[in-house]
Amino acid sequence: MLKPSDKTRAAARRGRKMPTPVEVHFWGLLRDRRLEGLKFRRQFPLGPYVADFACPSLRLIVELDGGVHVLRAESDAARDAWLSANGWTVLRFDNAAVLRNPAVLFEEIRRHAGLESTD
Template identity: 60%
Template sequence: MEKSKQLRKGMTPEELHLWYLLRGRRFYGFKFRRQMPIGSYIVDFACFEARLIVELDGGQHDDNHEYDLRRTAFLNASGWRVIRFWNNEFRTNEEGVLGAILDGLNRLVPSPQPSPKGRGS
């Protein structure tokens, strides 16, 4: 838990901006948590309702490719879907990144279907 607190204090500008957009159910009513421990890993942003993890990666992830693959495999095996974006991708295409996050959320959370009673009754 202490590591999560440290990471929350040391968020990148991109992470802080994305957190501003996701927090408090601002993003289409979905609840996100930041710097959440899941197993022995800490993820950037997690939506428990949709079992979706959003990661914003900086340049350090170029050097940690194998670690990231093991981490993602563990999270997937634990029932989570992980989507990753580079910090510069978020900076230059914020709308596209937010659209991809929304697509990921909508794919994982069933949308309400109209009641069959509503037809012809």
């Protein structure tokens, strides 16, 4: 079941109101269909989870991982497995990669979408 609970929806709203600096940076590059016309949503609730960024038309989730994710590898793997079992693809990127070279992330998203690079 993908319907989010009230608790998950509230967590998504909090995430949209208080994004991390890296999420703000990435959203500034991604919003308004700036990537090949693809529509992404931020802090998108799905079942018991909240995706950092989701493109519903591609059933694609982009997760930006800070240092804490090193300690959460097992729970992240379980989360990714649940999302995959429900038809979503999860792409994970380290926060540093977003800040250093976001073009790498965009290229991976384009590859997943079956689009050629415009760079």
